[in-house]
Amino acid sequence: MDAMILAAGAGTRLRPLTFNCPKPLLPVLNRPLLQWILDYLNHYPIKRVILNTHHLADRFETLLPGLHRGGIEETAVRFEPEILNTGGGLINVQDFFRSDPFLVVSGDILTDIDLSSAIAFHQGHGDPITLILHDYPEYNQIEVDSRGLIRRFRKGDGRGLDFANIHILNRSVFDLLPDSGAFDIIWAYQKIIDRGIPVHAYVSRDHYWMNIGTPQSYRKVHEECLTGKGPSFVSQFLTAMMKTDGVLIHPTAVLEEGVCITDWACIGRGCRLRVGSRIERAVLWEGVEVAPGVTVCESIVGNGVEVRESLQKAILC
Numbered sequence: 001m002d003a004m005i006l007a008a009g010a011g012t013r014l015r016p017l018t019f020n021c022p023k024p025l026l027p028v029l030n031r032p033l034l035q036w037i038l039d040y041l042n043h044y045p046i047k048r049v050i051l052n053t054h055h056l057a058d059r060f061e062t063l064l065p066g067l068h069r070g071g072i073e074e075t076a077v078r079f080e081p082e083i084l085n086t087g088g089g090l091i092n093v094q095d096f097f098r099s100d101p102f103l104v105v106s107g108d109i110l111t112d113i114d115l116s117s118a119i120a121f122h123q124g125h126g127d128p129i130t131l132i133l134h135d136y137p138e139y140n141q142i143e144v145d146s147r148g149l150i151r152r153f154r155k156g157d158g159r160g161l162d163f164a165n166i167h168i169l170n171r172s173v174f175d176l177l178p179d180s181g182a183f184d185i186i187w188a189y190q191k192i193i194d195r196g197i198p199v200h201a202y203v204s205r206d207h208y209w210m211n212i213g214t215p216q217s218y219r220k221v222h223e224e225c226l227t228g229k230g231p232s233f234v235s236q237f238l239t240a241m242m243k244t245d246g247v248l249i250h251p252t253a254v255l256e257e258g259v260c261i262t263d264w265a266c267i268g269r270g271c272r273l274r275v276g277s278r279i280e281r282a283v284l285w286e287g288v289e290v291a292p293g294v295t296v297c298e299s300i301v302g303n304g305v306e307v308r309e310s311l312q313k314a315i316l317c
Contacts, residue, residue, distance in 0.1 A: 001046045001119075002099045005037060007107035008054035008080050008089055013214050016317045017300065022056045024107035025063060026218065027285055029225055029238065030250050030268055033212060035067050036110055039233060042070035044115045046103065050076040050096045052089040087177065087185035094174050101130075106165035110221055111209040112231035118202045119168060128170040129189065130200045134209060136162035142201075150199045153186050161201070164209055168202070208232075215300060215315055222283050226264040256292075268303075282311075 011018030024034040049072055053060050057079050078093050101122055122130040139162040143152040176192050193199050208231045210221045224230050226246045242248050246264035253271040260278045268285045274292040282296045287304040290296055295310040302317030
C-alpha cells in the first residue's frame, strides 16, 4: 500500500519553532515527528511513502536518509516551488500511487488510530473517498448523516465531529478533483459532496490523537506521552529509554551536581545542565546549556541556546 505524508506547510502557528525547522521535523521526544509517523505507518502494510515539501525543503533531503523506515521499502520527496496547499499537493504526486486504496496523512499529527479497521471499512463500501473522523470537542464541526456520509465540513457551531487528518482514497478520486493548481482538499471534498457523490466517514474511537499545530500542543504532546497518556507504540519506546518516570534524557546530555528535574521534561542530545539548575515541564532541544542555578519551567528551548536567566512559560530559539 502507498501513502502520502503532507509536509509542505510553513507551520506559521508554531512559530518561532518553525522558523528554522519544518513542522514534520520538529523534535518530539528527541526524535523528528516524521520518525514517529513512519513508525506508526510501519504497523500496517505500507511499503511506499511520498512526502510533498516546500518550507525548508532541503532539511528533508538531509534528514530523511537517516530515519528508520522499517518495512517501508521506498520513500520519495516531491518539492513544490510554489506551495500547492493540501489538494494541489495531492494532485502533484498522483503519478506516484500504484495501490488502491492509498493513504494520505498529515505531517503534524501523532496518533495510534487503527488503520486496519478503517481500510477494511473503505474497501467494504467501494467508493473512492473515506475520511477518518473522531470526537474532538476543540475542533468538532463536521456534519455526518444517518448513513455515515459527510454532509458539511465547516458548520461553525462546535457540534459534529472532527477530521483526524487521515484520508483513505482510491485512485479514481483524481477524476473528481481539479487537474492542477493550488487548492484546499476540504474545499474540493465539499464540492464533490454537493455534486451528490458520497464521501464516507469512518468514525474512530478510543485512540490517541494530537495535532501538533501550536507551541501549546507541542508541549502538551510531550506532557501526555511522558506521563503515559500517549500512543501505545510511543509508550513502549519511552519505557526502554526513561530511567525516571516522566523524564526523557538523551544519553549524551550532561547533568552536573545538584540538577533537579521535576514533574516531566525532555532533555535533548548534547544538552548541559549546569550546577543547581532546575528543569520543570520543559522541552530542551539539542545542545542547550542551562547556566548554574537557572530554572526552566513550562518552556521550550531551541537548538544550541544558552539559557542564562530563568524562564517561565517561554519559547527561546
